Amino acid sequence: xxxxxxxxxxxxxxxxxxxxxxxxxxxxxxxxxxxxxxxxxxxxxxxxxxxxxxxxxxxxxxxxxxxxxxxxxxxxxxxxxxxxxxxxxxxxxxxxxxxxxxxxxxxxxxxxxxxxxxxxxxxxxxxxxxxxxxxxxxxxxxxxxxxxxxxxxxxxxxxxxxxxxxxxxxxxxxxxxx
Numbered sequence: 001x002x003x004x005x006x007x008x009x010x011x012x013x014x015x016x017x018x019x020x021x022x023x024x025x026x027x028x029x030x031x032x033x034x035x036x037x038x039x040x041x042x043x044x045x046x047x048x049x050x051x052x053x054x055x056x057x058x059x060x061x062x063x064x065x066x067x068x069x070x071x072x073x074x075x076x077x078x079x080x081x082x083x084x085x086x087x088x089x090x091x092x093x094x095x096x097x098x099x100x101x102x103x104x105x106x107x108x109x110x111x112x113x114x115x116x117x118x119x120x121x122x123x124x125x126x127x128x129x130x131x132x133x134x135x136x137x138x139x140x141x142x143x144x145x146x147x148x149x150x151x152x153x154x155x156x157x158x159x160x161x162x163x164x165x166x167x168x169x170x171x172x173x174x175x176x177x178x
Contacts, residue, residue, distance in 0.1 A: 073118070076158075076159040076160075077159075088158070089133055089134075090133070090134060090158065091115070091131045091132060091133055091157075091158055091159070092131075092132050092140060092155065092156070092157055092165075092169065092170070092173060093129055093130060093131045093132070093155070093156040093159060094111070094129070094130050094132075094140070094143055094144060094147060094148075094153060094154070094155060094156075095120070095127050095128065095129040095130075095153070095154040095156060096127065096128055096147040096150060096152060096153040096154070097125070097126070097127050097128075097150075097152050098126060098128075099147075099150055099152075103146045106146060107128075107143060107146045107147050108128065110130070110139060110142055110143040110146070111128050111129075111130035111143060112130075113139060114130035114131055114132050114136065114139065114140075114143075115131050115132060115133050115136060116129075116130070116131040117129070117130050117131075129156075130143060131159075134173065134176050135176075137173050137174065137176040137177045138177050140170075140173060141170075141173075141174060141177065144170060148166070155169065155170060157169055
């Protein structure tokens, strides 16, 4: 008979005959009882007797693509993320809130005469944004003379806040005035 020594687990020496005897006495477990559904079978879903209507009110007439007006109202950073970088000409924008005084109406008239004018935010915190191109440097200066005295007025270069926009970029733009 063949012996196995140094069996792990501290069993000492075993005979192969002993192992075979142990294996013969072991019985396989009973197979699990067969059920009609297995764990991976999807539950039965009742089939409706009718087919629902495919249109959904009130969204029946909405276009699949945004209109040009909706695309123009997009935030420039969102537009850039969605559609890539457009080839837009250099621009300087002034963004200012409502302020008290007789100059506010004149500022709105000048802002609406810009290359692009937008109102941003709800009525209580509405801001006005006017975009100017280099050819409109005189109009930009006229509007800045009215709204530039307020700290809430922001100067944006290509629709982004840039350091020293008030102190450097605007005076450089004034050189374009003839």
